[in-house]
Amino acid sequence: MLLLLIVVKAAVMPAICLDYELRKEYITKNICVNRNRPQLHCDGKCYLAKKLAESQKQEEQSAENTYLASLIYQVMDTANPGLFTLQPVPHALHTESAEFAYTSPFIPQVAARQVFRPPLYA
Template sequence: MNHKRYISLFLLLLISFKILVVPFVYLDFELRKEYIIQHLCENRFTPQLHCDGKCYLAKQLHKVAEEQARNEAQKQSDTAKKVIQEVFEETTLDFALAPVSYLDFEYFPLLSSSVQKGFLSKPIMPPIA
């Protein structure tokens, strides 16, 4: 029972991490704001723009959005491939021919019955009064 709890906790952490990617980007920006402004900002040599690292934050958010869109597109294409494979699954049809016996074959089964043979073998006579 204890290992199920660890597995469920691990899956919960994975789902939480996926949901919290954007807040982690904001948290990283706020924690390293001075370093980003001094070393990573595109406008660090023109302080009159007052960018304050927002260009770096916008780049990071754009990267995350692109990655999520790419992952979503990949999932959709994988799902479509699976559906197509299941719908149009290759099935081999085996048409084994059964042996045909010509000995028991009757060309006219109604004419060969015993009732009709007896009827045709008797001469036609008028009724007896």
């Protein structure tokens, strides 16, 4: 699956160039911005440049979104999905009330804290 995705991403730019070469005559006559000025010898290269720039921009946005998603996943505490958790707060005088504590998903949490605890002395 990953290999297929890599091959597809690598084939995007050559596919755009191949599309340009196959439809060069049509692009030159109908789509080119400079079709009315043949002395510029654009021959649809403006269309090709625009398509390649769009592809590059889309690839950069995809990479940025992937990076942000992985960053958020690393920062969030996946073991505790709730932001607000009910945690008893110890007081000098023991009362039956509990207070709410806010756990931010953007502050790194150590997952091992829930597994390991200090030794209990009896």
